[in-house]
Amino acid sequence: MDNTIAVPKRLGGGGRLLDEAVRYAEEQHWEVLAGAWLEPGPEGTSACSCASPACPAPGAHPAGPEWAAEVCCGTAAVRRAWGRHPRASLLLPTGRTFDAIEVPESAGFHALARLERMGLPTSPAISSPARRMAFLVLLGAGAKTAALLDRMGWPTASLGLTVRGPGEWVVAPPTRVQGGCAQWARHPCSTDPWLPDCEEVLGPLAYACGREASDARSASAGHRPKAAGSRERTVARAGAGKTVGAGTAVGAGTAGRVRTAAG
Template sequence: MEDSIGVPRQFTGQLLDAAVRYAEERHWDVLPGCWLETAAPGAPRCSCGSARCAAPGAHPVRPDWTGRASGSAPAVRRMWQRQPESSILLPTGRAFDAVDVSEDAGCLALARMERMNLPLGPVLATPGRRLLFLVLPGAGAKIPDLLRRMGWPPQSLDLAVLGEGGWVVAPPTRTAPGGSAQWARRPTPVNRWLPEAEELLGPLAYACAREAAEARTR
């Protein structure tokens, strides 16, 4: 059974349940975003109505979104009961920042981190083949200087930080082009306490630099 825009009711229930869990279990602020609508014929389109939407189904609905996010589970439940198709957005710069690298570099770095027994928080995988490592807030102010001290000019690496004023798209949200946000490392009680960005930056910078060097030799 589907709702009026072609989204299975079972899936909208998953969105509501996941959004509530993020607020209730992790105490993260949660925000309902735009969603994908079924266009006939053609690919799904963003509910914002823009034919040139840069992030279909993966951005806030309103410009005043920063004041609408909530970490209250009852408030989050009411949001998704009003608009069950909404994507799940988690504002950055509050409970966490996100260090954003390519999927290839992120997988290499993740393997090194696990061998080194480094503390790890949840890690998001996007349909755009990016990995986002969740770290304590404030990473954006630290990382450029830390990279320079390590000998890597920040602009030379495919590494970015999402902090205050940004957001990440949380599972099981579907975005376009086709795919869903997924957890490469799920939130669990073990990784409730997030690492500082500098604890993970060495392996991440190394992996990004190696990826850049390989790209130059192709």
């Protein structure tokens, strides 16, 4: 199987990646990692620098199995890393400075709008070409998310929501990967590296994911999607729970285990 992908002729941008890596280290105090990158090929194609013909994530993974020892914790280390590999992708390791809650991109945008409308804290969020969105939160999300979703009454397995923690990473803007570039859907604040706890954003995220999953099931069954807020009204009428916090219905639910992505 040919694993090459069409990309623009200019595969540069190493200077910009270095600048952003330095900025993340200086302003946000984040740890960063220089990862694999896209190598130019014939006729405008490219392949991953790892040289694996079956690479599942070209240009979007660490450069080697011992990558944890290569994580950069300061600007001097960042400059040395990109000095060795100027085209390296920019990765943010999770489970060290922060965790990430990843959801379908459209659900992520709905959750951002909902957080704003409700005046709740928002999280830096990264949108990927794979149509997923990663919300950066304080450490410990993996240990709490399943129980929190259970208390809210959301069936975890159907939400498409995953947590990235220790031993994983997210691709940081402006890294170019298969299909395009990672982008900020919500930029981090340059003057305040504050991140929310997962409890502060999980309600709106679960609600948006649940609505999207419900709409998809309705569409596949030939029914019209439910109007916004119908889930809360249904639960309230049934007497199974009540609406609290971020507008998330809390009632009888089944416990679920959050699937951790393999990266």
